[in-house]
Amino acid sequence: MTLQQLRCLCAVADHDLGVSRAAAALHLTQSAVSKMIRALEKELDLEIFMRQGNRLVGVTEAGREAIALARRMMHDKASLAALAREMETDQSGTLRICTTPLHARYALLPAIERFVRTYPAVDLDIRHGRPADVLNAVATGDADFGVCTVPERIPPRVLTFDAYPMDYCLIVPAAHPLAMRKSVSIEEIAKYPLISYNESFNSGFVVKREFQRHGLAPRFVIKASDAGAVKAYVAAGLGIAVVLKMAFDPERDRGVKAIDTSGIFPVSVAKVSLRSGQPLRRFTREFISMFAAADLSEVL
Structure with missing residues (x-):
């Protein structure tokens, strides 16, 4: 052959x-x-x-x-x-990352800014997809590593470890009846039209599952795959939404108010995915260390 x-x-x-x-x-x-x-x-x-x-x-x-x-x-x-x-130098090359738009826009942005300053000669190739797409890209070698919440099925030869926890909050239009509340119950949330993430993303699945667990069937008027779109729909008065806290910035998102939902929705965990046996360049390890809590020397 x-x-x-x-x-x-x-x-x-x-x-x-x-x-x-x-x-x-x-x-x-x-x-x-x-x-x-x-x-x-x-x-x-x-x-x-x-x-x-x-x-x-x-x-x-x-x-x-x-x-x-x-x-x-x-x-x-x-x-x-x-x-x-690429191994001829640890100061240049291309780092290929696959993640969801949410992580790329919010959680990874500080690490990206720091990495670009530290390694100006390294090109970043950041690709977006659903969690299953992220893990498949890692499994086939199309990405050096991935960041996402991990779906139930993990492809062979892919290992994962914790990157960071993710809490939820409720966002409502500034003039909404709940806007002045510091906390709410899940039953109160279920009374209003809801805007949610698409269920192919972990956040959408977690929120819907928690309503079902409480025997509630709220009306989901809009489902979207982009946090920016969800916030824009809420600001327009089309509904309220449960989103990840990292996607909300009170300075930038002036049209909406955030309400704490601690204890209502379980904390999700973003994970780093790597191809088993894949050699990691030094700048890849350093990028991961800029946002992930885990010690790479202990998980690899």
Whole structure:
């Protein structure tokens, strides 16, 4: 088995089983690509593609697994080459982070500002996604590390550890009947139209679950995936919302008032996710230490 065979396999899959298009992309002849695919199938004793005559018309179930493994091997090769280039210096390179928009905008911003000053020659590639997307990016090597609340299913080869706790608060329009209250009950919150995070994010799931646990069924009039949008809807008088405290700034968010909900909604925990066995550059370790409470020497 050679890397060139795996490259041909991935190229054929990427070009909708078009061998001629794959060959052109690889700057090879069509016959060369066909021979390498046949040789790979023979060596593995595995039929990867379904054929009608000389045409590829589909992918077998085993073939789908083989293509996925081939992609992973090609990605690992590229990552290894990039690592070799980047390890030449600990002062430059690219740090790839995958997180949710909420963490990127609020919790990680102070660390990002500090890191940019400390490592001006390191480029930050910050990608956003849902928690499941974050962990998948870490598992495939598309991100050096992730930050999010961890979903129930953690991909193989991914390890996680605590970064920081997250409390909730209730936000209401400045002129709302609850605006002057210092505390409220969950029953009182449930009486009003609610704006919430989408349940694919942990915050939305936690809030809805807590209402259900108390036998309450409030009306969720709007669901959103961005804290800024949630606050804007509340300020416009469209409802009230339970949000993470880190997303509220009394100086910036002047159209809304925050009310303490300690003891009503459980504290969530943001976690750092890393690919097991992945070597970490010094600047990656330092960035994580800027926001995470855990000692990396103890968890790795």
